[in-house]
Amino acid sequence: MSYLSNNAQYVPTGFRKLIYLNWPIIALIFAVSAAGFVMLYSVAGGSATPWMEPQVKRFALGMVLMIGVGMVPIWFWRNMAGLAYGFSIMLLLAVEFFGTVGMGAQRWIDLGFMRLQPSELTKITLVMFLAAYYDWLPTHKTSHPLWVALPVGLILFPTALVLGQPDLGTALLLLLGGATVMFIAGVHWAYFATVFGAGVATIFAVFQSRGTDWQLLKDYQFRRIDTFLDPSNDPLGAGYHITQAKIALGSGGMTGRGFMQGTQSSLDFLPEKHTDFIFTTLAEEFGFIGAVGLLGLYMLIILFCLASAMTNKDRFAALLTMGIAMSFFLFFAVNMAMVTGMAPVVGVPLPLVSYGGSAMLVLLVAFGLVQSAHVHKPR
């Protein structure tokens, strides 16, 4: 199917496109990012440096990029999908060989002005390429084993590379993001059921492999799982982060301790308080109302994306929007589950809120794609 077959009656051109941007999403992104700025200000002890100021600058740059990407016709992006995917795979391979080792994991490429995390980029390009693939693939072939095997390979290759970095969190996100696109594209239920069964078996195998020479996960990954299963086991060791995060979060109560009043975060009880664990500070200072408020904002973004996708007759645009929305959803859901003690600590930042350059930029570019899909919707 091509874009033209949608029989578009009206497509905005030039600056008129600005009117057709999905403004509610832009407003929501502003709101969420602003919450992030406030939190970064707070965890720095009431200072714009070292985190809030660079974050605001990157956000500004990201917004420009988002709108820029949004103005570019969606068919251009569909044509670029294969190239983008190939590029990100190359980057992943590059980190494998030239990447900088940071935090015990090989994840970054130092570009001089910023450190690019190719795995972040891959989350988007994978979704993009899969959307393009299903747009190109005739629908009756969707569930054909051969045509299922191909996208599975497209997903597993970068996933394996990311897992090797090692970055369990991102690998999971890639897997789930890709699977979501396949699911929405209409791949037969049976495949998912099979994979689910196989997944359960794999988890079993992973646990069985522990301590043998064909061990499937690193020791620290096993320890993280142990700690997740019972944080009280080792409250000052590996379980420390989870325990402290839960204390901070729980002690926030209904209305929180108030802006800048979070004792747990200002006293350094919290680990990674400006990145992965920033949600605990927010929950401590603004309480249940603040935490659920943020969750609500995130869900509104998801719902607007869903609405945009469901009203979009262009298959690529719809799949891309849903895929990006899912990636975004997985981002914050995994992070929140992690800090509330419902998921193991896997090192996933809170999207748009956590301090971090490449994650922010990549996300905003992704939302640029969502905007492009929305603006160039066949009407």
Next chain:
Amino acid sequence: MSSRTVSRRALIVGAAQLGIAGGLGWRLQSMQVEQADQFRLLAEENRINIRLLPPARGLIFDRNGIPLAENEQNYRVVMVREEAGDVDEVLNRLTQIVDLDPDVIARAKEEMYRRSPFVPVIIADRLAWEDVAAINVNAPALSGITAEVGLSRHYPYGGDVGHVVGYVGPVSDYDLSRIDDKDPLLQIPKFQIGKTGVENKMEAMLRGSAGTKRIEVNALGRVMRELDRKEGEPGKDIQLGLDERLQSYAQARMDGESAGAVVIDLETGDLRAIASAPSFDPNMFVRGISVKDWTDLNENKYRPLAAKAIQGTYPPGSTFKMVTALAALEAGVIGPEETVYCPGYTNVSGTRFHCWKRAGHGNINFHESLKQSCDCYYYEVSQRVGIDKIAEMARLLGLGVRHDLPLSAVAEGLAPDRAWKQDVRGESWRIGDTVNASIGQGYVLASPMQLAVMTARLSTGRMVTPRLIKSIDGVEQPSGIGDPLPINENWLRRTRQSMDAVVNHTRGTAHRSAIVADGMAMAGKTGTSQVRRITAEERARGVTRNEDLPWERRDHALFVSYAPVENPKFAISVVVEHGGGGSTAAAPIARDILLQALYDGPPPLEAYPSVDRARIADQQKRIEERIATVHQGSAPA
């Protein structure tokens, strides 16, 4: 169709996302609303630490306000293993900044690994201010290390008061197991508690109570700020009845001997001096005694660690004769002028008991018997009165009873009687035991402290109880002068007259040690107690002279006395272990110390008989020099 599929599957995905979001919301609700209080509590615990503020230990003064135990500020380095990260690296850096003994470092490291990682361990004590400054400047490189100001105990007069004041030391596991004390202060590592002497016995008063401060800490345990502080109660200051200058003099005077002396103030019962020679510097124990010093103290045959004045017990010898005589006079078994014939020995149920004077004293009455220290007189009267009455009199005069003093190992001594021998030895009392006891030999044992109390009671005729603590936090303690003794005053007066004669009559045994100054004359009684049995063969051969015997087999020399004769102010007892004769070894010491007490400082040479003056002048100079050296030695580090 395709678009419918997309829509349907998209809706499913959307619904799943909503469901998960709902789960997250529910989780937040349960943690932040339902369990909020619980987490709030945990957060408080996370945030607030309670630290104990050790109170300043009470000071110990002498009767004139001279500090005997004081608190000295010192700087020390403390390290918390948990905060240090790489312990070896941090210690390595520390040694580059401060010059520290590798042994000290090794010991501190061992201590650190023995204790919980968060317990602060003292690495080094008594640092110079420059070192502290250097540590503070380099604080960023020395994580886990802090320089603190602490108080440590210091005894400015060192060995002069070591046996009395005692010393403090870090609380040990043994201490904790032995004492039932819930004071949280004892949980502070290396908290100093009194180990011996007044420091130990008055621990409850001196320690004070802990203050607390609540501090906010971060996850690393670093103190962010102090929330509030409740000051503790500092320990109470204790003033002893001791006279530091007299004590120092007595210690110096007995230097070179193994001896004990006790001076009692007859107006208050205050113990003016409790001297035991040789002594030790208690500061050594506070700083941590070296193995060499410890071995030296323990292997010294003069036993410097023993407080002979308090815990040493000796056969009192002839100083016990007042007890025997008073028991007999009270019982009416002999009149004061009644004479007993002394042929130089007495036969008692087949055993011959000798008088010290082989030729005998002839007919002798009470007064002369005490003045000349005739033994036969007492052999005779003791048989008439019986041991039980003698023991009763001994206890009335303070012998064989433990005086309640806040000192370590206060000796009970022994005033033996029939019941005692039956209970303890399982044997019946023999008449020979009585005869032996009558002259302070055999089973009779007394400490210099008890002999001083006896003398104090004889000279005042009152129930004098020795008083060590003069006041606590300025509150005067009850006087030690009690009711008149239940003894006929007439017999007491006659006893004093005889004791006067012992010193001041030309034929008295201690005449050579008389005081000649007006109104300062002293009265007393000599004693020489055997530590060995003199066998019949030895006696036949001629008794070996003391000087020819090895030190530890020589007789103990004793002297008890009081002065002035007319209006007694001080009573004293002196025991010189294996010193030989009481008149030659003990009486001169007693006289010198008494004069020092009577004149409240060095006495004029005119107080001494003219023949002695040149020698005494020399001796005074020597003693002054010695006092100066001792005091310098224990000056603050």
